[in-house]
Amino acid sequence: SALIYPVAVVSIAVLVVVLLLWKVVPIFANMFAAMEVALPLPTRVVMGMSGFVQHYGILVVIFCVAGFFGLKSLYATPQGRYKIDKLMINLPVFGMILRKIAVARFTRTLGTLITSGVALLEALDITARTSGNAVVEEAILKVRKAIEQGRNITDPLRETEIFPNMVVQMIGVGEQTGAMDAMLSKIADFYEDEVDTAVGDMLTLMEPMIILMLGVSVGGIVISMYMPLFTLIGQLG
Numbered sequence: 001s002a003l004i005y006p007v008a009v010v011s012i013a014v015l016v017v018v019l020l021l022w023k024v025v026p027i028f029a030n031m032f033a034a035m036e037v038a039l040p041l042p043t044r045v046v047m048g049m050s051g052f053v054q055h056y057g058i059l060v061v062i063f064c065v066a067g068f069f070g071l072k073s074l075y076a077t078p079q080g081r082y083k084i085d086k087l088m089i090n091l092p093v094f095g096m097i098l099r100k101i102a103v104a105r106f107t108r109t110l111g112t113l114i115t116s117g118v119a120l121l122e123a124l125d126i127t128a129r130t131s132g133n134a135v136v137e138e139a140i141l142k143v144r145k146a147i148e149q150g151r152n153i154t155d156p157l158r159e160t161e162i163f164p165n166m167v168v169q170m171i172g173v174g175e176q177t178g179a180m181d182a183m184l185s186k187i188a189d190f191y192e193d194e195v196d197t198a199v200g201d202m203l204t205l206m207e208p209m210i211i212l213m214l215g216v217s218v219g220g221i222v223i224s225m226y227m228p229l230f231t232l233i234g235q236l237g
Contacts, residue, residue: 002199006206013214018053020221025050028225037232042224082134089135089162097198102136103167104191111184121148136162167191 029047032039039047074080089095089102109130113123121144128140139160146156154172157163167187174183 002203006203006210009210009214013210013217017217017221018057020218021046021050021053022057025221025225026054032228035232037228040224040227040231042220043227046221046224078134082138085134085136089133093202097195097202098133099162100191100195100198102131102133103163104188104195105131106136106140106163107167107171107184107191108188111181111188114181114184120153139163 025046029050032043071084075084089098091098106127109127110123113126114120118126124140124144124147128137128144131137131140139162142160143153143156147153152172153175154168157168157171158165170183170187171180174180177183
């Protein structure tokens with residue numbers, strides 16, 4: 001949900017740039033060709049990009065659509081879903097947020113189920129299926145299998161390397177004191193706040209970057225098209 005605004009702005013920026021390269025830049029290119037003006041490097045670069053969009057734009061669109069459906073088909077397979085989810089949680093910044101979301105969802109779901117009287121093994125099975133990430137699901141199922149074999153919950157959780165050490169220690173304390181549901185709820189509250197803070201910080205960082213990208217892309221095209229005119233006006237003067 002937090003990515004709706006950045007994605008919308010970036011999409012509009014891409015459409016504006018493509019429209020400029022497809023419709024506006026060729027008008028200037030024809031005018032410069034008729035005037036036989038010496039073109040500076042930025043103008044030649046933009047005109048080359050315009051030519052690429054005009055000749056290969058449809059192919060790029062087809063490639064993007066095919067890539068989207070290809071990724072969607074790959075994600076529909078267990079192996080593909082696992083690889084993509086593993087890549088996502090290992091991404092810088094965004095992966096950290098996904099890990100925090102996974103911890104919050106795991107502790108909230110498991111705590112709610114235990115509070116409702118569901119047995120731990122069954123609660124872990126349900127939590128794994130609702131984790132939303134194949135890597136996290138596999139880790140929870142490994143923990144469930146270890147508990148089924150007679151181990152406690154702390155060591156298997158630590159071995160997954162998915163959950164932070166603080167979370168593992170707090171769950172261990174909850175297991176030893178018989179208040180695991182309360183401890184899970186406290187962890188979930190903490191990590192839900194952490195997720196809100198992390199998402200807010202990410203958006204605060206992204207907004208100026210998006211504005212800068214929009215200004216550089218659109219403004220760069222406009223300025224590069226007017227540079228030959230400035231040179232021509234100077235020569236006439």
